[in-house]
Amino acid sequence: xxxxxxxxxxxxxxxxxxxxxxxxxxxxxxxxxxxxxxxxxxxxxxxxxxxxxxxxxxxxxxxxxxxxxxxxxxxxxxxxxxxxxxxxxxxxxxxxxxxxxxxxxxxxxxxxxxxxxxxxxxxxxxxxxxxxxxxxxxxxxxxxxxxxxxxxxxxxxxxxxxxxxxxxxxxxxxxxxxxxxxxxxxxxxxxxxxxxxxxxxxxxxxxxxxxxxxxxxxxxxxxxx
Amino acid sequence: xxxxxxxxxxxxxxxxxxxxxxxxxxxxxxxxxxxxxxxxxxxxxxxxxxxxxxxxxxxxxxxxxxxxxxxxxxxxxxxxxxxxxxxxxxxxxxxxxxxxxxxxxxxxxxxxxxxxxxxxxxxxxxxxxxxxxxxxxxxxxxxxxxxxxxxxxxxxxxxxxxxxxxxxxxxxxxxxxxxxxxxxxxxxxxxxxxxxxxx
Numbered sequence: 001x002x003x004x005x006x007x008x009x010x011x012x013x014x015x016x017x018x019x020x021x022x023x024x025x026x027x028x029x030x031x032x033x034x035x036x037x038x039x040x041x042x043x044x045x046x047x048x049x050x051x052x053x054x055x056x057x058x059x060x061x062x063x064x065x066x067x068x069x070x071x072x073x074x075x076x077x078x079x080x081x082x083x084x085x086x087x088x089x090x091x092x093x094x095x096x097x098x099x100x101x102x103x104x105x106x107x108x109x110x111x112x113x114x115x116x117x118x119x120x121x122x123x124x125x126x127x128x129x130x131x132x133x134x135x136x137x138x139x140x141x142x143x144x145x146x147x148x149x150x151x152x153x154x155x156x157x158x159x160x161x162x163x164x165x166x167x168x169x170x171x172x173x174x175x176x177x178x179x180x181x182x183x184x185x186x187x188x189x190x191x192x193x194x195x196x197x198x199x200x201x202x203x204x205x206x207x208x209x210x211x212x213x214x215x216x217x218x219x220x221x222x223x224x225x
Numbered sequence: 226x227x228x229x230x231x232x233x234x235x236x237x238x239x240x241x242x243x244x245x246x247x248x249x250x251x252x253x254x255x256x257x258x259x260x261x262x263x264x265x266x267x268x269x270x271x272x273x274x275x276x277x278x279x280x281x282x283x284x285x286x287x288x289x290x291x292x293x294x295x296x297x298x299x300x301x302x303x304x305x306x307x308x309x310x311x312x313x314x315x316x317x318x319x320x321x322x323x324x325x326x327x328x329x330x331x332x333x334x335x336x337x338x339x340x341x342x343x344x345x346x347x348x349x350x351x352x353x354x355x356x357x358x359x360x361x362x363x364x365x366x367x368x369x370x371x372x373x374x375x376x377x378x379x380x381x382x383x384x385x386x387x388x389x390x391x392x393x394x395x396x397x398x399x400x401x402x403x404x405x406x407x408x409x410x411x412x413x414x415x416x417x418x419x420x421x422x423x424x
Binding site for chain 1: 240241245248249252256257260261264265270272273276281282285286348351352354355356359370373374375377379380397399403405406409410
């Protein structure tokens with residue numbers, strides 16, 4: 001076994017008692033301390049100090065910060081959490097608002113588009129009477145002097161139907177024989193009953209036709225015959 | 226409180242989202258060691274608590290400063306605590322009050338072993354003397370003594386904590402021990418054979 005010099009002992013000899021000490025060095029240090037009075041004294045003094053350090057360590061081993069620190073940190077955590085929740089709510093609300101605006105704009109655009117494509121208005125049934133004023137809304141719907149070939153760009157309300165808001169109706173385009181219009185209460189010239197005509201029906205929410213409109217070309221064809 | 230057996234980075238993520246239980250689990254795991262280190266380095270329970278508080282406030286406010294890829298959370302927290310301790314020592318280099326250690330009872334616990342009052346008093350005096358001697362060391366030597374002798378870290382662990390080579394820690398500890406021996410001889414008014422080491 002190699003022995004240590006006093007210089008080496010001063011550098012590494014006091015590590016001999018450490019848990020992670022090199023066993024060879026520890027043995028050499030112990031051997032040197034036995035033969036050298038000065039280094040032996042140094043080791044003895046250090047062991048005494050180390051004992052005191054152990055006392056200090058044991059006295060403070062269970063020390064920890066007081067509850068005040070924990071309370072302060074918990075308070076900070078809560079403050080930050082509470083601040084985070086409204087921020088998240090604002091973000092969600094902003095997105096919801098934007099989505100609602102887009103939806104409203106879309107609905108508005110679709111409605112406007114429909115109005116532009118089919119500017120439909122329904123003339124009162126009485127307006128189709130010969131020589132009658134189209135603004136005469138007091139006319140009785142039971143009138144029978146009707147012209148099935150009427151087409152002034154407006155719908156002719158069918159007898160017995162009640163006018164409703166356009167937004168709830170839909171338009172049905174069909175090609176039928178003129179005589180079929182009789183079923184809807186419209187008078188038809190028997191000579192033209194077999195003619196095929198293009199007709200727009202204004203169909204109500206209940207699926208029942210409320211008004212009718214003949215296409216202009218059909219009308220012209222009917223008039224020339 | 227039952228500490229969930231989860232990885233610390235998972236606990237940290239939960240804590241950052243505001244999970245109090247997760248935060249407390251981390252706090253209770255790391256706080257005692259950080260506090261003891263700060264207390265032993267500063268000698269002041271008040272400063273120790275302030276430092277611990279600052280460390281965990283940083284974790285709450287700027288969790289992104291901790292990168293799991295660069296090391297464990299404990300090492301990160303210790304590094305932050307060490308910076309705070311060094312700043313504190315720079316601000317108050319020689320204002321280490323020894324009296325404050327025993328005023329609130331947090332830094333001193335009465336020994337529980339069955340000793341006579343005389344023995345208790347003697348033990349307490351010895352502890353006070355060694356505490357005073359440690360606090361009189363310069364910060365770098367004190368840190369080596371605190372980490373290697375009081376916290377019982379290995380040289381490698383202490384070197385990692387101080388971000389310096391193992392040789393530096395060995396050298397600081399060697400010098401710190403010698404100074405400690407000399408100071409204790411002076412305090413106890415009993416010169417011994419070890420004084421040569423403090424030269």
